[in-house]
Amino acid sequence: MITLSFEPSVSTDVVGYNMYIDKNTLSFTSMKYDLGNNLIVNLADILPIDTNGIYNIGVSAYDELGNESSIVFTSGRIDFSVPEPPKNISLKTIAIK
Secondary structure, three states: OEEEEEEOOOOOOEEEEEEEEOOOOOOOOEEEEEEOOOOEEEEEEEEEEOOOOEEEEEEEEEEOOOOOOOOOOEEEEEEOOOOOOOOOOOOOOOOOO
């Protein structure tokens, strides 16, 4: 599980947060996700499963009128690769006497 967490804005008029993600320079034109009031987000719940690589991720706060703060950001590797499944599975019938 890959989670993004952050501390809430100290502004009293904040009603939610936006998350931005981009492999390149992060800006207000990057992929945007409305997080509502969630301060901890499981990225697998909102990002496409093929989102692998190093990404810049940012969060901004917004108020009731849609005014948005600047973006604070971090970067890191996102890898939703899954392990190979087991092999040679078999089922045997055992006679019970």
